Every structure is written in C-alpha cells, then in structure tokens.
Amino acid sequence: MSSNFSDEDKDELFLSCRYGDLEDVQTFVTQHGAAALNDLRDENGNCVLHMVCANGHLDLLTYLLSVTSPSLLSVQNESGSTPLHWAALNSQLAIAQQLVQHPAGPGRDLIDIKNKAGLSPLGEAEMAGWDEGAKWFVEMMNLDGDGSKEGEAGDEDAVLDTEDGANRDIRVEIEDADGKIAKMTISGSINGAASQSTAS
Structure with a gap:
C-alpha cells in the first residue's frame, strides 16, 4: 500500500x-x-x-x-x-x-x-x-434540559388529538442562529397511518 x-x-x-x-x-x-x-x-x-x-x-x-x-x-x-x-x-x-x-x-x-x-x-x-x-x-x-425530548409530553407545545386517541400532533419551535423562531407541526397516527409535517 x-x-x-x-x-x-x-x-x-x-x-x-x-x-x-x-x-x-x-x-x-x-x-x-x-x-x-x-x-x-x-x-x-x-x-x-x-x-x-x-x-x-x-x-x-x-x-x-x-x-x-x-x-x-x-x-x-x-x-x-x-x-x-x-x-x-x-x-x-x-x-x-x-x-x-x-x-x-x-x-x-x-x-x-x-x-x-x-x-x-x-x-x-x-x-x-x-x-x-x-x-x-x-x-x-x-433531549432538552429537563430530560424530555423536544416536542414530547411535558413540553407546552405538545398536544394530543383527542378525537379517538389515535392521532397526535406535535408542535416544535426551533430557534435559528439569528434568534428567529421556526414553528413546525408534525401530525402522526399511532396506528401507522400516513403522517406529515408542516413548517410555518
């Protein structure tokens, strides 16, 4: 070699x-x-x-x-x-x-x-x-400082859809280097149906 x-x-x-x-x-x-x-x-x-x-x-x-x-x-x-x-x-x-x-x-x-x-x-x-x-x-x-994953239960921005308990939406806020906040909602289904996320 x-x-x-x-x-x-x-x-x-x-x-x-x-x-x-x-x-x-x-x-x-x-x-x-x-x-x-x-x-x-x-x-x-x-x-x-x-x-x-x-x-x-x-x-x-x-x-x-x-x-x-x-x-x-x-x-x-x-x-x-x-x-x-x-x-x-x-x-x-x-x-x-x-x-x-x-x-x-x-x-x-x-x-x-x-x-x-x-x-x-x-x-x-x-x-x-x-x-x-x-x-x-x-x-x-x-994980963030309190030991929970960003966007999971315990985060003020995390919400569960309560229609039938099968769907959940997770809202996440991400701060960029300039201090601007990007918000994203991730919609998912626990039963394995299609999921999608949207950024705002």
Missing part, C-alpha cells in the same frame, strides 16, 4: 464517491490504505462522505463507515455543512439514518451542528420542504 497518490487519483476518488462506484473506491483503499480517506478534502473542504451522502449511495456509505474514522461524520466543509446536512438537503432518509445511528459516531449530536448559514440538518430539511426527513430529525433530536 502506498499513501502517495496524485491529484488525479484524488479527483478520481471524489468522482467515484459522487457516482457511487464502490469498486473504484475499494481499489483506491487497496492501493493507498483506508487511512488516506480520513484526511482527503476537495477544494471546498468536502470529505468523501459529503459526496456519498449527497447522492444517496447507501452501499458505498456502509463500506466507508467500516474503513474510515468516525470523526468524518462530523467534518464540516467551508460552508460549515456536514455530510448529514448534504443528506438532508437532498432528501436522503436512509443515508441520514445511517449517519445518525452509526454505533461509533456522534449519534444524534450530528443533528445539532449548524452550518455558516445557521442551519442544522433539520433546518436544511425544512428549507428543502422535506417533511419526512424533518419529522425523523425531530423524533431523533437530543
């Missing part, structure tokens, strides 16, 4: 990650070692996970998470965005779930990281109009 590789090799690797070419990435690792992947960044500060997560390549993400440092999960590019931000921006739910649930990673703390625009991955999901992802992020968010 050689840790010496050309700019062309690096460019090819990032293209392989962008297009989900697992075999080419494995070939790079065979030739140069998995450790080389940890320090590689493109001209915008993106790591290999940014490319994979933006484009929804779940098999390649699974491989990369098995051979790279968990620290890559929280790498921020020049705009302050993590791979999870890019997954949210491009509505990649399976990717977002794998990033947050990776056993060796930072877990739900990833959802709290804000980019230079003041947006967390949840904020990116809202901006993109990706309701399914926004709902999942809210369900996974860190």
